[in-house]
Amino acid sequence: MTAIYQDPQRPVAERVADLLARMTPEEKFAQMHAFWLILSPDGAHRERSDLSDSFSGAGQLSDLNARLQRGIGQITRPLGTHVVEAQDGVRATNRLQKTLVEETRLGIPALFHEECLVGLLCKGATLFPSPLNYASAWDPQLVGQVAAAIGEEARSTGCRQGLAPVLDVSRDVRWGRTEETFGEDPWLVGVMATHFVKGLQGKQRDLLATLKHYVGHSFSEGGRNHAPVHLGFCELNDTFLLPFEMAVKLANAGSVMPAYHDIDNQPSHSDAFLLTTLLRERWGFDGIIVADYGGVSLLHQHHGVTHDAAESAALAFNAGLDIELPKDDCAQHLAQAVERGLISMHKVDEIVGRLLTEKFRLGLFEQPYADESRINLQSAEARRLAREVATRSITLLENNGVLPLKPAQRVAVIGPTANDPLALLSGYSFPVHLIISDMLDQASQVVTPLQALRAALGEDRVSYARGCHIIEQRMAGAPVFPGDSAGKPMQQSPVSQDLSLIPQAVTVAEQSEVIIACVGDLAGLFQSGTVGEGSDAESLSLPGVQQQLLEALVATGKPVVVVMTGGRPYNLGGLEERVAALLMAWAPGQEGGPALADVLTGRAEPEGRLVLSVPKSAGAMPYYYNHKLKSGGTPFAFHFGARYPFGYGKSWTTFSYGPLSFRRDEVAIDGEIEVALDITNSGQRAGSEVVQLYVRDKVASMVRPVQELKAFQRVRLAPGETARLTFFLPVDMLNFTSREGERVVEPGEFEIQVGASSADIRQRGTVQVTGALRELPSNWRMLSHCEIGRSL
Structure with a gap:
């Protein structure tokens, strides 16, 4: 039975x-x-x-x-x-x-x-x-x-x-x-x-x-x-x-x-x-x-x-x-x-x-x-998705007009991450995760930036030099758990300080018209890399001698396009203002090389927008855009704040924002805020914009952040095209936690900010929330949405 x-x-x-x-x-x-x-x-x-x-x-x-x-x-x-x-x-x-x-x-x-x-x-x-x-x-x-x-x-x-x-x-x-x-x-x-x-x-x-x-x-x-x-x-x-x-x-x-x-x-x-x-x-x-x-x-x-x-x-x-x-x-x-x-x-x-x-x-x-x-690994659809995410996440931070690359330019690809498959991967990817056990996987499915650019531009137009190492030999480092070294012998940092490869890189760079400098970090657990679990940093300078490499490349007078990959943003020691372009690609995975080649050559738009503020220095840490009033530094010193703010990213084109239009400027405390505006592609190329809506609670019974993201919408527009975006924001999402530990919404004035980043607010308006203080139910409304209307 x-x-x-x-x-x-x-x-x-x-x-x-x-x-x-x-x-x-x-x-x-x-x-x-x-x-x-x-x-x-x-x-x-x-x-x-x-x-x-x-x-x-x-x-x-x-x-x-x-x-x-x-x-x-x-x-x-x-x-x-x-x-x-x-x-x-x-x-x-x-x-x-x-x-x-x-x-x-x-x-x-x-x-x-x-x-x-x-x-x-x-x-x-x-x-x-x-x-x-x-x-x-x-x-x-x-x-x-x-x-x-x-x-x-x-x-x-x-x-x-x-x-x-x-x-x-x-x-x-x-x-x-x-x-x-x-x-x-x-x-x-x-x-x-x-x-x-x-x-x-x-x-x-x-x-x-x-x-x-x-x-x-x-x-x-x-x-x-x-x-x-x-x-x-x-x-x-x-x-x-x-x-x-x-x-x-x-x-x-x-x-x-x-x-x-x-x-x-x-x-x-x-x-x-x-x-x-x-x-x-x-x-x-x-x-x-x-x-x-x-x-x-x-x-x-x-x-x-x-x-x-x-x-x-x-x-x-x-x-x-x-x-x-x-x-x-x-x-x-x-x-x-x-x-x-x-x-x-x-x-x-x-x-x-x-x-x-x-x-x-x-x-x-x-x-x-x-x-x-x-068993279904590496399907065509999975590889397509990996490439789409890699491409659409690349974020353009600087560009003086050198990008997209011009046809027939001679390009020097230089840097320790240019031809290293592991440099495109995160700590919890299979090949990188093995390092902590001193095992090796060749990561043969990864296409590096050098390989992709040679395929896109032609072998004869692309020269290469490593320039320096980040870590010369990847192996299990000095595992310390959980970060407390008391009573344990500490090993010397595996990060390379060797400058000997820089002169050759400069020679290669001088023979080119444009330099693609690939820098960043290497994911690896517990000191087997420069970022990842147990690989925390004391500085936001590029690991090893990469800064010296960049300085030598910039000194050639050739336009330098910096492609940064890795798991955290790094500073360029002031070179941000001297390089021709700067892209952040994070850890773009096995299709990262082709994705970068598509963006660099203009076949794809740099659609990425930052989800991390890029602080001016490690001394500004911790730093995040949605801070309290004094978190930005008192007095506001040059090394505080973000060089590139949350939500930021350049495009191949530009966008203009029309005024905000509220359906009602008074909304019940259990209601919904409806606000609309027009977005126009004011440039010469098709492109997309991530329109971001932030809220500031003007007066509250508890201290609130200076602004908080509550809605966003990507809109794709041809040159001269206009779209009308209408955001619907449940008042529930204006909540905060009371001293009694409950999520509550208070009546009062809320500033609605709409812009291209947390620091680039193009339009502002105020809405009045009316009614008595409301304690939210368990199933409170957590999501906003946006409707896009096209002009005829």
Whole structure:
């Protein structure tokens, strides 16, 4: 007779209750953690063991086969942990799944998770641009399409949970993980994240997106990895919780991952208010909460809020955690925790019930295996999307007329990032992520700027010189977890200071008509690069001797076009005013070279607009456009503020803005603001403009930012063409958090600002919100929209 839990026609709740009743305590504990294994198609699986064990607190697995007989909650990154062909990796995961489903007492399948931020972390998968690129295109629908393509690649390999997207709101670009963010505006981050989650999960939520890092991770002390965060709840809610709330309520996100840090002395992995009261009870989150790797161990190893692993496990699971990743460092002590009275079996049943619910919802019991013949990596559509995002995110910051390049010009391509495939990739791309384990992937699918420009312009018109190195040999650097070097030997920085290649570069440059100088940084975890997780910066100067290279190139008198790639903006030491052009391409992925060639030659428009302010110096940090009044510096000194502001980006053409027209200049407190204006392409070329709407609360009971983005719309216009844009802004979006911790809207005057960037406001108007103070309901209106009308 078929057991109730094995019958797919039964309601999920019945199946969960039946299976829970059959499980031993040990089988329940096994569902509450993962194993991190090197899987083998013949079943000879072994534990992964490398440098990362030193920060995850990992211990050796004893008698793996016997432990697998109890089942397992998840398997950590089966294809993303080492270099394995996708088909071989899927065959190995199927072999492990066969053991669990067909050779254990209850046959509970495992859930396989992978990193999915810039593509599936797997050999041969499409290497998409960074989240900074996603956001810089200012096209949420495009972000959703990219995430859907990533999701299809993941599903085809058996992955059913992706550890993405990152919802951290950038505050200090010295922070290495800035490259993983959608930028510095909380609402924009929420919009992009919502579309990413919808795309990755699909309509059926048959693959779980994981919102991270919950919450405030990016506002760490000094922009340092894992450092404490100093925030009260009002600012935490208004800035850092908002994107998570949007992704949970608007996109039905299936998973959340707490962060490593503490907020006001409370570690995120043991914060019952954030994990349970707010997330589950107030927002209605119904998915699973997964630990960041080693995060439970940090409770006793670094935060010092528990005595040992058993107490850490109990504290985290009681607070709301559902599963420990990547291994069982603390969960292996759950039996001891129960025996000591630190956690009850009732709580264990509650947690395991949620984990089993998700496995039933995902259909794992009915379809536990991946089809080895239907692995779908590097499809034509995925590559097209990767190129579209790369192209449309390139942001033109300076141009004295040298761009687009003229036909038949002799071009010198110079710089350490010009022909380095890894320089176009983010830290969570497969080839870069391997460096921390001293493994190598050739990244053969990446087309470099040099290769693309030679293909576009002709081999005979393009000369090349490296000019300098950033890091001469990529290898695991000096991993420090979580950024505290006490008692650990520090290695010398791997960043090169060698000037010997500059003279040859100058010689090559002098024989050209235009210089394309490719500079930036290299993503790499824990000092194996100059940006990325654990690779924080103390300066915004270009790493190594790139500044000296640029100075030598500018001194030739030839026009220098600077192409900057990487995960944070850098200063050029005053050369911004002397170079002929400056483009920011972030980490444009495998199609970054062709994308850059298209923009440089004028085949494509530079459509990108900044989602990060580019500060004038590191001394201005932390800096972001939506600051409070005095945050810009007192007195306002030359080194404060942003050289290139949030929302900024040049085009091949120009646009003029007509006056604002309000449908009503008084709006009820539960109503909607409707404002319209005309946009005209006043230049000689077709192009597009990202029209941005900001709001300033003139008088409020709490201190408010100087301005906040509330709407945007890209409009494409032919020369001389005019379009009428009408924005619809729910008054709900004018809310802030009261001292009582509730989102409220107050009546009063609000200035509506519309412009081409946060600093280039073309039109202003005032609207009066009327009525009594309003406390927002749970389902408050979070999104604005715009309608475009064309003139005849």
